[in-house]
Amino acid sequence: xxxxxxELQDVVKRFPTPEGGEVTAVDHVNLQIQHGxxxxxxxxxxxxxxxxxxxxxxxxxxxxGKIVIDGKEMGRTPPYLRPVNMVFQSYALFQHMSVFxxxxxxxxxxxxxxxxxxxxxxxxxxxVKLTGMDRRKPKQLSGGQQQRVALARALVxxxxxxxxxxxxxxxxxxxxxxxxxxxxxxxxxxGITFVYVTHDQEEALTMSDRIAVMSAGKVLQIGMPVEIxxxxxxxxxxxxIGETNFLSGTVKALKGEMATVSVPQFKSEIVGMAGKGLxxxxxxxxxxxxxxxxxxxxxxxxxxxxxxxxVDTAYIGSDTRVIVDLGHDxxxxxxxxxxxxxxxxxxYYYQQNQRVWVTLIPENTLVLPED
Amino acid sequence: METPSRRFSLTRLLRENSSLQGLAxxxxxxxxxxxxxxxxxxxxxxxxxxxxxxxxxxxYQVNYSNYARLLDPLYLRILVYSLGVGAATTVLTILIGxxxxxxxxxxxxxQRSLLLFLILLPFxxxxxxxxxxxxxxxxxxxxxxxxxxxxxVIQVPLNILYTPTAVLIGMVYEFLPFMVxxxxxxxxxxxxxxxxxxxxxxxxxxxxxxxxxxxxxVPGMIAGSILVFIPAMGMFVVPDLMGGAxxxxxxxxxxxxxxxxxxxxxxxxxxxxxxxxxxxxTLYYTRKAGFGEEVLI
Numbered sequence: 001x002x003x004x005x006x007e008l009q010d011v012v013k014r015f016p017t018p019e020g021g022e023v024t025a026v027d028h029v030n031l032q033i034q035h036g037x038x039x040x041x042x043x044x045x046x047x048x049x050x051x052x053x054x055x056x057x058x059x060x061x062x063x064x065g066k067i068v069i070d071g072k073e074m075g076r077t078p079p080y081l082r083p084v085n086m087v088f089q090s091y092a093l094f095q096h097m098s099v100f101x102x103x104x105x106x107x108x109x110x111x112x113x114x115x116x117x118x119x120x121x122x123x124x125x126x127x128v129k130l131t132g133m134d135r136r137k138p139k140q141l142s143g144g145q146q147q148r149v150a151l152a153r154a155l156v157x158x159x160x161x162x163x164x165x166x167x168x169x170x171x172x173x174x175x176x177x178x179x180x181x182x183x184x185x186x187x188x189x190x191g192i193t194f195v196y197v198t199h200d201q202e203e204a205l206t207m208s209d210r211i212a213v214m215s216a217g218k219v220l221q222i223g224m225p226v227e228i229x230x231x232x233x234x235x236x237x238x239x240x241i242g243e244t245n246f247l248s249g250t251v252k253a254l255k256g257e258m259a260t261v262s263v264p265q266f267k268s269e270i271v272g273m274a275g276k277g278l279x280x281x282x283x284x285x286x287x288x289x290x291x292x293x294x295x296x297x298x299x300x301x302x303x304x305x306x307x308x309x310x311v312d313t314a315y316i317g318s319d320t321r322v323i324v325d326l327g328h329d330x331x332x333x334x335x336x337x338x339x340x341x342x343x344x345x346x347x348y349y350y351q352q353n354q355r356v357w358v359t360l361i362p363e364n365t366l367v368l369p370e371d
Numbered sequence: 372m373e374t375p376s377r378r379f380s381l382t383r384l385l386r387e388n389s390s391l392q393g394l395a396x397x398x399x400x401x402x403x404x405x406x407x408x409x410x411x412x413x414x415x416x417x418x419x420x421x422x423x424x425x426x427x428x429x430x431y432q433v434n435y436s437n438y439a440r441l442l443d444p445l446y447l448r449i450l451v452y453s454l455g456v457g458a459a460t461t462v463l464t465i466l467i468g469x470x471x472x473x474x475x476x477x478x479x480x481x482q483r484s485l486l487l488f489l490i491l492l493p494f495x496x497x498x499x500x501x502x503x504x505x506x507x508x509x510x511x512x513x514x515x516x517x518x519x520x521x522x523x524v525i526q527v528p529l530n531i532l533y534t535p536t537a538v539l540i541g542m543v544y545e546f547l548p549f550m551v552x553x554x555x556x557x558x559x560x561x562x563x564x565x566x567x568x569x570x571x572x573x574x575x576x577x578x579x580x581x582x583x584x585x586x587x588x589v590p591g592m593i594a595g596s597i598l599v600f601i602p603a604m605g606m607f608v609v610p611d612l613m614g615g616a617x618x619x620x621x622x623x624x625x626x627x628x629x630x631x632x633x634x635x636x637x638x639x640x641x642x643x644x645x646x647x648x649x650x651x652x653t654l655y656y657t658r659k660a661g662f663g664e665e666v667l668i
Contacts, residue, residue, distance in 0.1 A: 109573035
């Protein structure tokens with residue numbers, strides 16, 4: 001047993017462009033993925049997450065750097081010799097083969113015995129709840145079922161690492177949510193390392209043990225979902241994961257974990273948790289999540305408390321979403337959870353232009369280096 | 372009381388009657404097919420049961436002997452030989468056309484249309500002229516022999532022209548594009564992800580080709596075979612010019628009966644037989660491969 005299931009060491013991938021130039025898709029990426037981990041590569045399209053995955057699978061070779069799978073350096077090992085299997089975004093099922101033949105394909109390539117193939121295929125189909133579908137052709141299946149066939153086809157090989165390239169992207173929202181939980185349960189059951197590529201931050205938060213957030217070919221932050229959401233290390237991550245409000249200012253003082261930032265538009269200063277790499281005098285982004293802001297109709301005198309004007313209120317059932325203006329058109333989204341069951345609308349709605357006081361609790365306010 | 376809407380109106384009739392709409396929509400096609408497919412076919416079928424007059428005219432007298440005459444070993448041999456040449460042409464066009472179509476389908480997208488254009492380019496030249504070009508290449512003092520003799524590969528000129536080999540060369544040359552185009556279409560449709568999936572599941576490139584690419588290109592191969600085999604059976608220019616009229620195919624037989632022997636009823640019977648044979652062959656071929664209308668469309 002080696003330390004990591006997959007390791008990317010300073011991997012760079014450049015592609016030639018049709019104009020004769022070069023584009024860097026993956027830029028000095030370092031990843032260490034543990035055995036049995038559900039690891040997600042999360043980022044907007046074009047961030048290099050799929051290219052990274054394809055390099056692990058062996059469809060692309062790194063321009064620089066090393067890829068190590070299960071302790072073995074892959075170099076230019078072709079895909080058919082790598083101990084990994086992939087679930088494609090388009091599923092890439094073999095249309096001319098039945099479900100059984102699709103799932104059996106990988107085992108036939110291993111020259112497994114017929115009896116073993118048939119046993120393992122049945123097991124795999126049972127695992128993805130497709131028992132009895134083995135004689136159907138992919139075209140006769142729904143999108144969700146096709147997705148399961150793709151999963152069974154890869155899992156039946158018992159790979160060291162399963163690579164998933166936005167496998168749920170083509171499914172509708174409800175099915176996607178179901179499959180997210182099912183995939184996670186399946187991963188716990190088989191204990192195989194999953195490397196999961198997605199642009200859906202909610203999906204990544206729901207399923208992953210750890211997430212690597214990527215942008216423009218670089219890994220910005222690696223951490224558990226809680227770390228990524230609660231302690232983003234830069235403005236991009238805070239912005240990309242969930243929703244947040246930003247204010248810009250200059251770092252005035254650093255004291256322990258806290259940073260004091262002066263925001264030009266406000267007379268007072270804002271205190272928040274200092275992110276890594278901050279120094280006094282630096283430009284900083286203050287990030288605060290909408291659900292972490294307190295809103296009060298009575299005057300509050302506390303630090304980080306400001307008066308604001310209600311611009312709009314939207315009642316969405318579980319929450320009331322309020323947009324306030326802190327002055328100078330500094331708008332903030334605030335979500336208040338509706339914990340009562342009152343039927344009087346005034347309980348949930350603020351009046352337009354109503355004066356309120358918002359409190360940015362320092363522990364919930366993050367001060368991040370400006371990108 | 373009379374209202375204007377009560378009067379006959381074609382547009383109103385069409386608006387209200389959906390089956391009439393359908394009829395109106397298919398009628399251009401139906402009329403075309405009737406005029407150019409059904410009518411000539413009925414004429415030929417009818418003709419094949421008539422009698423030849425002494426001066427090559429047609430006598431309207433029912434006569435089944437045209438078909439009986441086709442069973443003569445002389446004509447049966449021509450038929451079998453034609454089937455053989457047609458089959459050989461089909462097989463050779465597959466063998467030569469497949470790598471070509473594969474290469475074009477795998478070429479960068481921008482080069483593909485150029486390559487396809489090059490495949491079709493010879494069609495811009497008259498067919499007869501291209502056949503004469505082949506004659507120039509293949510004849511005893513021709514291009515091929517001159518080169519081979521000068522290179523010292525052979526000592527005595529090869530005798531290719533006016534042999535069955537020459538006929539086959541001409542046929543394969545003529546029909547190759549008809550095989551390459553449908554093959555290209557089905558090869559080009561195969562997603563790269565399918566081959567990646569095969570590689571990912573442990574298939575080496577050759578196995579991936581056998582298990583994925585080849586089966587997925589079968590529809591193209593069938594369509595190409597139909598496009599090659601049927602006209603190859605009826606071809607008479609190539610055997611005439613390159614086979615030195617020594618090689619007789621069904622196409623030559625039909626042509627001769629209509630133009631030289633002036634026995635139209637017998638020629639019509641031979642044409643009917645050829646049509647029935649190719650139809651049977653086509654149906655068998657498509658059904659066996661598990662592709663029905665999909666390919667014929």
